[in-house]
Amino acid sequence: MMRLRDAAFDAAAVAIRDARKRHAGAHQHRALHRVTATPYLIAQAILLPLLFCAVLLFAEPYLMGFWRDCIVFWLTRLDVPLHVLHQTSTIDGLHFEWSNSAAGTYMPSFTMMLGSALVTLLVFFFTGSMSNKSLPLKYLIRIVCVVQGIALLFFWFAPSQFPYTIPDHMRNIISIGYMLMLAIPVMLAIGYYLLHLSLPIKIIHTVFILSYFMLMIPHKVVLHTLILYKMSLLYMPVLYICLGAVFDVLLFVALYSWAVSMLPSNGTD
Numbered sequence: 001m002m003r004l005r006d007a008a009f010d011a012a013a014v015a016i017r018d019a020r021k022r023h024a025g026a027h028q029h030r031a032l033h034r035v036t037a038t039p040y041l042i043a044q045a046i047l048l049p050l051l052f053c054a055v056l057l058f059a060e061p062y063l064m065g066f067w068r069d070c071i072v073f074w075l076t077r078l079d080v081p082l083h084v085l086h087q088t089s090t091i092d093g094l095h096f097e098w099s100n101s102a103a104g105t106y107m108p109s110f111t112m113m114l115g116s117a118l119v120t121l122l123v124f125f126f127t128g129s130m131s132n133k134s135l136p137l138k139y140l141i142r143i144v145c146v147v148q149g150i151a152l153l154f155f156w157f158a159p160s161q162f163p164y165t166i167p168d169h170m171r172n173i174i175s176i177g178y179m180l181m182l183a184i185p186v187m188l189a190i191g192y193y194l195l196h197l198s199l200p201i202k203i204i205h206t207v208f209i210l211s212y213f214m215l216m217i218p219h220k221v222v223l224h225t226l227i228l229y230k231m232s233l234l235y236m237p238v239l240y241i242c243l244g245a246v247f248d249v250l251l252f253v254a255l256y257s258w259a260v261s262m263l264p265s266n267g268t269d
Contacts (some may be wrong), residue, residue, distance in 0.1 A: 037194055044202065045193040049185035052206060053094060056182055058070060063214065064094055067174060070218040071096075072227075073127065078222070080229050082167065089173050096167040106166065107159055108234035112243045116234060120148045144242050151237040166228045169236055170221050177217035181210055184252060205259040212255060213248070 037045075056082075057064070068084055075082050081099040102208055108262070124145040130138045155162065185206060224239050 009158050013171070015227060024222035025240070041194050041196070044199065045189040048193050048202065048206070049189045052210070053182055056178075056210075060178070061090060063178070064090055064174075066214075067218040067221070068094055071221055074219070074222040075225065078226055080225060081227065082229075091171070091178060094171060098169055106228065106232050107162075108155055108232035111258050112232055112234065113155060116148065117152050120145050125147075126212070140168070144238060148235075153236060154237075155234055162233060164236060166225060166233070166236075169228065169240065170225055171245060172226060172240070173221050174217065177213060177220075177248060180214050180245070180248050184209060184213070188256070191259070192259065195260075198262065209255045209259070213251075216251070217248075223265070 072084060082096045083099050085095040085097045124142060127138045127141050127145075171250055188202075188206060188209075190203075220243070224243070227239065
């Protein structure tokens with residue numbers, strides 16, 4: 001076994017040396033380059049986040065008003081009996097309440113919990129037959145199943161201890177979305193504003209990313225609300241953990257990757 005291992009290491013070392021000789025004139029991948037942070041780029045990395053965060057803070061009442069109107073527009077057309085409690089335009093004051101005599105608990109029934117448990121188990125065991133090529137998806141599905149299984153146990157043994165309502169969930173999703181929008185310029189300052197790109201391109205991409213979240217967040221709130229209203233609070237943990245802040249961050253990573261993919265070959269020189 002030792003001889004076989006040594007022979008494998010020797011063969012790998014020979015292959016590496018041959019590859020280096022064949023590609024001696026190849027340039028280093030730009031992902032491995034060290035970015036030269038000029039004073040102009042450092043100024044951009046400091047001033048652009050300050051500018052965008054200041055605009056977001058100033059525009060908070062207008063943004064919350066737009067999200068409130070968008071949510072109410074769709075909930076009205078989807079026959080979800082929620083309305084705005086106060087016509088305020090701040091996160092703290094953006095409260096929703098049930099209209100008329102609509103029940104506000106929406107606890108899962110025994111039949112729903114039993115059906116959800118069976119589906120969760122079936123899906124979890126189905127992932128065992130997935131090939132190794134589907135490992136990321138396999139792990140993702142299993143994570144969702146585990147979260148749903150924990151939620152089932154909680155609602156089975158202590159349903160009265162669940163502290164959140166649908167309006168609470170809506171407010172949390174809105175608050176998390178707005179906090180992420182404030183963090184986006186800061187994150188771009190670390191990995192994007194220091195790149196050798198023109199200033200207008202950086203501003204355009206930042207505005208595009210922020211505009212995406214500005215439109216996506218209220219529609220995500222509507223989707224969560226519709227699922228919880230039609231099904232029950234049983235699915236709030238999955239929505240909050242798997243389609244909440246983590247989902248938003250993954251979307252930001254995807255949009256950031258899209259922006260960086262258009263970087264010219266000399267963008268890191």
